[in-house]
Amino acid sequence: MTSTESLIDRRQLSYIAAQAADARLNVELETEGMTLNIGPQHPATHGTLRIIARLDGEQVVWAEPSCGYMHRGYEKLTEVRTYPQVTALVNRIDWLGSFANEVPFILAAEKLMEIEAPPRAQWIRTILFELSRIANVSLFLGDLGVQMGAITPVFMAFRDREYVLNLIEGATGGRFHPNFDRIGGLKDDLPAGFIDETRVVMKKLRNFCDEMENLLFGNEIFQSRTRGIGVIPKDVAMQYGLSGANLRASGVDWDLRRDQTLPMAWNKVDWKVWTHPDGDSYARCWVRLQEVRESTRIVDQLLDDIPSGPVMAKVPRIIKVPEGEAWVSTENPLGEMGYYVVSKGDLGPFRTKIRSASFNNISIVPWVLKGVYVPDIITILASLYFILGDIDR
Amino acid sequence: MSTDAVAAIPGDTLRERIVDDLRSAIGDALLDSLVKPGDDVWVRVRTDAWRATGLALRSLGFDYFCFLSAIDWMPSPFGKGEDDPTAPAPERDDTIAQGYAGGETRMQVLARVVHPTLHVGVNVKCDVPDSEPVVESWIPVFAGANWHERETHEMFGIGFAGHPDLRNMYLPSDFEGHPLRKDFPLLARIVKPWPGIVDVEPLPGGSDDEEGDAE
Numbered sequence A: 001m002t003s004t005e006s007l008i009d010r011r012q013l014s015y016i017a018a019q020a021a022d023a024r025l026n027v028e029l030e031t032e033g034m035t036l037n038i039g040p041q042h043p044a045t046h047g048t049l050r051i052i053a054r055l056d057g058e059q060v061v062w063a064e065p066s067c068g069y070m071h072r073g074y075e076k077l078t079e080v081r082t083y084p085q086v087t088a089l090v091n092r093i094d095w096l097g098s099f100a101n102e103v104p105f106i107l108a109a110e111k112l113m114e115i116e117a118p119p120r121a122q123w124i125r126t127i128l129f130e131l132s133r134i135a136n137v138s139l140f141l142g143d144l145g146v147q148m149g150a151i152t153p154v155f156m157a158f159r160d161r162e163y164v165l166n167l168i169e170g171a172t173g174g175r176f177h178p179n180f181d182r183i184g185g186l187k188d189d190l191p192a193g194f195i196d197e198t199r200v201v202m203k204k205l206r207n208f209c210d211e212m213e214n215l216l217f218g219n220e221i222f223q224s225r226t227r228g229i230g231v232i233p234k235d236v237a238m239q240y241g242l243s244g245a246n247l248r249a250s251g252v253d254w255d256l257r258r259d260q261t262l263p264m265a266w267n268k269v270d271w272k273v274w275t276h277p278d279g280d281s282y283a284r285c286w287v288r289l290q291e292v293r294e295s296t297r298i299v300d301q302l303l304d305d306i307p308s309g310p311v312m313a314k315v316p317r318i319i320k321v322p323e324g325e326a327w328v329s330t331e332n333p334l335g336e337m338g339y340y341v342v343s344k345g346d347l348g349p350f351r352t353k354i355r356s357a358s359f360n361n362i363s364i365v366p367w368v369l370k371g372v373y374v375p376d377i378i379t380i381l382a383s384l385y386f387i388l389g390d391i392d393r
Numbered sequence B: 001m002s003t004d005a006v007a008a009i010p011g012d013t014l015r016e017r018i019v020d021d022l023r024s025a026i027g028d029a030l031l032d033s034l035v036k037p038g039d040d041v042w043v044r045v046r047t048d049a050w051r052a053t054g055l056a057l058r059s060l061g062f063d064y065f066c067f068l069s070a071i072d073w074m075p076s077p078f079g080k081g082e083d084d085p086t087a088p089a090p091e092r093d094d095t096i097a098q099g100y101a102g103g104e105t106r107m108q109v110l111a112r113v114v115h116p117t118l119h120v121g122v123n124v125k126c127d128v129p130d131s132e133p134v135v136e137s138w139i140p141v142f143a144g145a146n147w148h149e150r151e152t153h154e155m156f157g158i159g160f161a162g163h164p165d166l167r168n169m170y171l172p173s174d175f176e177g178h179p180l181r182k183d184f185p186l187l188a189r190i191v192k193p194w195p196g197i198v199d200v201e202p203l204p205g206g207s208d209d210e211e212g213d214a215e
Helices: A003-027 A074-078 A083-090 A098-113 A119-147 A152-172 A194-217 A220-226 A234-239 A281-304 A357-363 A374-384 A388-392 B002-008 B011-029 B047-059 B145-156 B187-191
Strands: A033-038 A050-056 A059-066 A324-332 A335-343 A351-355 B030-036 B040-045 B064-072 B107-114 B121-128 B134-136 B159-161
Touching: A050 A374, A059 A374, A074 A083, A074 A351, A083 A098, A098 A119, A098 A324, A098 A335, A119 A152, A119 A194, A119 A281, A119 A374, A152 A194, A194 A220, A194 A281, A220 A281, A220 A374, A234 B064, A281 A374, A324 B040, A324 B121, A335 A357, A335 B064, A351 B064, A357 A388, A357 B145, B011 B030, B011 B040, B011 B047, B040 B047, B047 B107, B047 B121, B047 B134, B064 B121, B064 B145, B107 B145, B121 B134, B145 B159
Parallel strands: B040 B121, B134 B159
Antiparallel strands: A033 A050, A050 A059, A324 A335, A335 A351, B030 B040, B064 B107, B107 B121
16 A cells, blocks of 8 residues: 555545544544553552453443452462461451451361360350451441541541450450461460450440441432442352352342351350342441441350350370361351361371452452443442452462 | 251251262262261362363352362472471472372362352362363353462463463463472472471470471
8 A cells, every 4th residue: 555545545534533523422422442550559449459440431341450469379388387387377368357367277177187176265266256357347337438538437447446456456465467266276265354345345336336327328428329339139249259248238148157067156146147138339338337236246145155164175286187178168257268278197288278258259340340430440349348468368 | 047957957968969969960970079977078070071060060059159279189399398408308208199089180170169058068179181281161150260260270270271361360471380389399498498397396295296306
C-alpha cells in the first residue's frame, strides 16, 4: 500500500468515525475501555491487594485481583519445622484472629496422635477462639465505615477491640500472635481475674454492636451503597467455596462450629447461626454484626461453667506424630480454615495444605465484580472481607 | 436441635454408602478407598476419570468445593534442612510411599468436596503421570477450582487440561521451578541450617533422646 492510499484511507476512516460519533451521541454515550489499577497500595484496599479492572465508562467489564504480594510460603516452611513450631507460623496467616489459626492445626495433629485436650483446655480454647473472632470482626465493622466515607466507626472499633486484645494479651502474653495452643492442651491456665474482666468486656462489646447497628446499618447512605450490590446466589457461593459469613449471607445455613463434632466447647452452649437470604453486601455485613453479638453470648455462657482440672494432657516430651493424613477445619473469623496434614511419623509434617478462607472468598471477585460500578468495587471487597495474609499464606 | 442432628448422622454407614454411590456412578475408575469411621473418606480415582468423578460427586450432592491441591510423595532429598552444609550429604531413604488410598505415581492431585446438608466431606485423589503431569481441569464442575488449579500448577508443575489461564498466582512469571515439589530446595535452609530443628531438648528425666545426636 502506498502512502497516498493510506492517507486517503485514514481520512475516510476519520470521516466515518466522526459521522458515527455524531450519530451515537443521540443514542448513548459510549466510551473507550480503560484499564484501572487499584493498588497494590491503596487506602481503600486492605493491605496490598491489587485489583486490575477493565472499565467501560463507570462499569467494570472484567476485573481480577492480583495476589502474591504477601506470599510467604508457609506450606513449604511447615515441611522443615517440627509440629510445635508450626503454630508460630500459622499464627501469621490471618493476623487479626491469630489464635483461631492455631486451633485447627493443633486439632489435626491431635487427631493423628489420637489424644484429646482435657475439658478445661477445650473450654479455654473455645473462649480464646471466640475472643479472636470478636477482635477480628469488630475491626471489620469499623473498617466498613471507612470504605464508605464514614470516619467515626473505625475509632469506635479500635477503641473496643483494644479491650479484647488486652484480654488475649492477659491470657496468652501476645496481643496479636498468642502462640498459646499446644498439642494436648494449652501453654497455661487463665490468669486470675480473667473471668470477671471478660464479662465486663463482653458487655462493652455488645454495646459496641448496638452502636454500630444504629450508626452504620441504619444509615441511609450505607444502605443505599450496600443493598442489592454484589449479590452472590447460593449455588455460586458453594461452587467457589465461599465460607463463613459470606456463605451464610447467601442463605446457606452452615456453620462448622455447629455442624461437626470437634473437641471444642461450642456444642455445650446455646447459640444461634445467623443467615440472611439476600446475598448482597448488606447481608454479609449484617451477618457479621450478628456474629459478634453471638460470640459475646458464647463467651459469656462458657465463662459460667469452665470445668476445673489440668489444661494439658499427657503428651511425650518430643512430639512425634504417627503416620497418617488428617483434615481438620474450623469456623474461623473469615470462614472455613482447614489444614490437611500428611504425617510420615516424623517430628514435623510431611506436607501441610493450608486451606484459608480468604483465598476462596476472594476467588469469586472476578465473577462478582463483572458489571458493577467503580465505587461499588470497594464496598463489595470490604463486605467480602479478606486478610491479605490469609489469601497468600 | 443442631447438635442432635450431628449426633444422628451414622458415621460409617453414611460414609460407606457415599463410596458405594460413587462406585456405581463411575464404575471401575474408582481405584481405592478408605473410610475412617466418624472421621473422613478418601477415594482414589483413575487419572482419566478425574473430571467425571467431580461431576459424579456433584450429582451426589457434594456441592461445596473446599480445596484442590497436590501432594509430592517423594521424600525430600534435603531432609529438614538440619544438615551441616560443609559435610557430605547424608544417605536418605528415597522410596516413594503414598498415603491413604494408595497410589502409583510420585505426585497426586488432592481435592476435597463437602456435602452441604450431610456435612460430610470426601477427599479425592488421583495419580498424576510422571511423564506427562496433566489432569483434567475441574472448572466445568466447580468454577472455584480456577485459582486452586493455578496455584497447584505453579507450585507443583501439574497441568490442568481445559484450564483457560494457568498464569502464576504468586511468583513472577519467569520464575523457574516448582517450589512445593520436594526436590525444590529451601535455599535459606541449605545455606544456613535452621537452629530450631535441633532445639528439641529433652527435659530432665525425659527418656526420648532420638534427637540427641543432632548438634
